[in-house]
Amino acid sequence: MLAGMTTNVVFGLLRVAILVAALRAANGEIADYDIAAANTYVWIGQGLLGFVLLWGTNELAERVRSGDVVVDLYRPWNLQGALLAEDVGRGGYALLTRLVPPMVFGMLLFPFQFPQNAVQWPLFGISALLALVISFGFRFLIDISSFWLLDNRGLYGFWNVSSGLLCGLTVPIAFFPGWARDVLWMTPFPAVLQAPIDVFLGHGDPWELLLLQAFWAVVMLGIGHVTLQRAMRKVVLQGG
Amino acid sequence: MAEFVYPKLIGARLRSQLSYRASFAIDFVTQVIAQGYEMVVILVLFTQIDALGGFTKNEVLLMYAFAGAAFGVADLFAGQLDNLPTYIRTGSFDVLLMRPLRTLPQIMCSDIRLRRIGRITGALAVMFYALAHVPVDWSPAKVLLTVLTPVAGAVIYSAVWVVACSICFWIVEGREFANAVTYGSNAFTSYPINVYSRPLRWLMAFVVPGAFVAYYPSLALLGRQDPLGLPGWVGWTSPLVAALAAGVAALVWRFAVRHYRGTGS
Numbered sequence: 122m123l124a125g126m127t128t129n130v131v132f133g134l135l136r137v138a139i140l141v142a143a144l145r146a147a148n149g150e151i152a153d154y155d156i157a158a159a160n161t162y163v164w165i166g167q168g169l170l171g172f173v174l175l176w177g178t179n180e181l182a183e184r185v186r187s188g189d190v191v192v193d194l195y196r197p198w199n200l201q202g203a204l205l206a207e208d209v210g211r212g213g214y215a216l217l218t219r220l221v222p223p224m225v226f227g228m229l230l231f232p233f234q235f236p237q238n239a240v241q242w243p244l245f246g247i248s249a250l251l252a253l254v255i256s257f258g259f260r261f262l263i264d265i266s267s268f269w270l271l272d273n274r275g276l277y278g279f280w281n282v283s284s285g286l287l288c289g290l291t292v293p294i295a296f297f298p299g300w301a302r303d304v305l306w307m308t309p310f311p312a313v314l315q316a317p318i319d320v321f322l323g324h325g326d327p328w329e330l331l332l333l334q335a336f337w338a339v340v341m342l343g344i345g346h347v348t349l350q351r352a353m354r355k356v357v358l359q360g361g
Numbered sequence: 362m363a364e365f366v367y368p369k370l371i372g373a374r375l376r377s378q379l380s381y382r383a384s385f386a387i388d389f390v391t392q393v394i395a396q397g398y399e400m401v402v403i404l405v406l407f408t409q410i411d412a413l414g415g416f417t418k419n420e421v422l423l424m425y426a427f428a429g430a431a432f433g434v435a436d437l438f439a440g441q442l443d444n445l446p447t448y449i450r451t452g453s454f455d456v457l458l459m460r461p462l463r464t465l466p467q468i469m470c471s472d473i474r475l476r477r478i479g480r481i482t483g484a485l486a487v488m489f490y491a492l493a494h495v496p497v498d499w500s501p502a503k504v505l506l507t508v509l510t511p512v513a514g515a516v517i518y519s520a521v522w523v524v525a526c527s528i529c530f531w532i533v534e535g536r537e538f539a540n541a542v543t544y545g546s547n548a549f550t551s552y553p554i555n556v557y558s559r560p561l562r563w564l565m566a567f568v569v570p571g572a573f574v575a576y577y578p579s580l581a582l583l584g585r586q587d588p589l590g591l592p593g594w595v596g597w598t599s600p601l602v603a604a605l606a607a608g609v610a611a612l613v614w615r616f617a618v619r620h621y622r623g624t625g626s
Contacts, residue, residue: 142556275387
């Protein structure tokens with residue numbers, strides 16, 4: 122855990138340095154971000170990364186490949202629901218070990234932009250939880266894609282390299298040119314990281330952001346549910 | 362004998378990876394894209410600003426490309442060290458010790474990750490683009506510098522990788538610590554180092570000699586003054602720094618391996 126935190130902090134420091142250098146070059150403000158907001162953006166992002174588990178394990182996919190998934194499927198439960206519950210539980214632990222430490226680190230050592238309105242704190246909590254559900258939705262779909270692909274490592278790798286930029290981890294989506302910003306906000310990606318950060322910073326209407334996240338959470342879980350149903354019809358038991 | 366074994370070993374690894382062509386193609390493309398995304402970050406920043414740390418877009422792209430190419434090559438050979446915790450925990454490091462070959466080359470040849478060539482290809486493409494778009498007063502010496510920079514950088518990164526992973530001999534699950542240094546170093550050196558705060562710069566640019574991977578060679582190529590005040594010839598010293606780093610890495614590795622006790626069973 123300490124090792125993971127070191128990596129997290131080192132990358133946070135590097136990202137802060139680049140953003141602050143860019144802000145200095147732009148006379149201190151780019152697209153509603155001043156130096157305090159940029160620091161806050163980075164440290165919340167570094168925390169959410171572990172809380173929503175942006176880069177998960179490919180475990181379920183491996184179980185599909187090896188056939189062990191049969192055990193998961195014949196249990197009297199809804200597989201998607203059970204895994205979601207497990208992931209929310211993991212999130213509860215990650216809240217303390219992954220989300221809070223980088224945020225406190227940022228608050229103590231850097232200029233930090235606290236919410237102006239106390240109600241933003243609970244809204245940020247709800248937003249982070251919705252982000253976790255959407256992130257789960259992505260990971261679940263990538264996992265069960267292996268029912269069709271058998272070897273989903275290409276897709277898994279693709280998600281791992283793409284999600285940071287598309288979700289707004291590496292650079293705020295507000296920094297993108299207008300057209301790219303509009304395209305990205307039409308996808309579920311920003312709902313995973315940029316939306317909760319925006320709720321915390323007070324960028325945009327928080328209720329609108331929450332509504333958008335709720336929409337994507339339902340859509341992602343819905344697609345996951347339908348896809349799993351289809352996959353179940355495909356499962357062929359081998360051996361005896 | 363050793364000189365006959367390694368080409369055969371490497372050849373076998375390469376053939377095994379190429380036998381799954383579709384899988385290799387996807388991995389290759391993913392690596393090109395991964396390298397591309399890092400460039401997108403630079404391009405997005407430069408839609409908002411004209412200069413970063415006093416350097417133009419193409420100058421930053423040149424540093425990023427030098428760093429990317431060097432890191433790709435280092436990853437190809439030294440990236441396998443990320444598996445060191447597994448060797449140590451399961452005791453299979455004993456096997457490496459029993460063979461009449463040196464341990465470090467054995468690990469390096471254990472899995473040449475050919476897909477990393479995707480990363481190198483992406484970085485080289487950006488390097489040629491940037492070189493064509495920055496003002497360089499070309500001379501034979503500067504051509505040589507351009508060729509040597511990614512090579513020296515790769516040696517520096519590899520040395521960093523060896524030293525960082527040596528920690529796993531003491532802390533078995535030390536891989537994430539090591540990654541903070543190795544992957545962190547790649548992220549660090551992709552930008553002009555004068556944008557970082559002083560402590561971070563000292564640690565990542567001079568203790569870990571990241572500044573010599575891309576920043577100083579780029580300054581020498583561009584014929585620019587160092588905003589941090591070091592003289593111009595520093596940009597030509599990367600091969601020396603690389604040799605020094607490799608020497609230190611060899612010593613650290615030897616010391617670390619002596620510390621290895623096996624898992625006992």
